[in-house]
Amino acid sequence: MCFLIINNIMITKKIAIVVLFLVTSAVLAESHISVSESWIRTAPPNAPMLGGFVNINNSSDKEIKLIQVNASGFKRIELHRTVDSNGTMKMMRQDYIPIPAHGLTKLEPGSWHIMFIGPDEVPKEGDIVMFSLVFDDGSKQMVHALVRKSMMMNHDHNSMQMNHD
Numbered sequence: 007m008c009f010l011i012i013n014n015i016m017i018t019k020k021i022a023i024v025v026l027f028l029v030t031s032a033v034l035a036e037s038h039i040s041v042s043e044s045w046i047r048t049a050p051p052n053a054p055m056l057g058g059f060v061n062i063n064n065s066s067d068k069e070i071k072l073i074q075v076n077a078s079g080f081k082r083i084e085l086h087r088t089v090d091s092n093g094t095m096k097m098m099r100q101d102y103i104p105i106p107a108h109g110l111t112k113l114e115p116g117s118w119h120i121m122f123i124g125p126d127e128v129p130k131e132g133d134i135v136m137f138s139l140v141f142d143d144g145s146k147q148m149v150h151a152l153v154r155k156s157m158m159m160n161h162d163h164n165s166m167q168m169n170h171d
């Protein structure tokens with residue numbers, strides 16, 4: 007009897023090791039996506055929404071779609087794209103954001119972005135917001151985004167011309 011029980015435990019352990027191995031393999035197999043330069047644009051304390059940006063790189067030979075973003079502390083999170091509609095910039099909700107095969111999609115102001123809507127509390131400059139990207143290949147990517155001001159060129163250099171005369 008005692009021997010049987012020990013045997014059962016050993017079998018359970020073996021199964022556990024096999025399962026662990028399979029899970030680890032699955033995680034390793036999903037390393038086609040990498041992210042960099044993640045940030046969230048600062049907003050006033052009463053802002054109804056915040057823009058999130060990140061560079062997403064796809065090292066696989068197939069397009070991968072970003073289909074969902076999860077984070078706590080927001081009513082909902084949408085995928086958006088700012089598009090030029092007859093000279094007016096409009097934000098359009100997207101079902102997904104495509105990351106081309108062996109390519110990079112930059113989520114940035116004026117283009118693709120993540121819209122964090124209805125924050126419980128608007129994060130402050132310097133805060134880190136964590137969110138998870140969900141892709142259509144079943145993989146997920148955890149992102150730690152710094153809350154900061156936009157560093158986009160706003161044509162200031164035009165007013166900084168040097169006079170050599």
Ligand SMILES: [Cu+2]
Binds near residue numbers: 097119120121
């Ligand atoms: Cu938006």
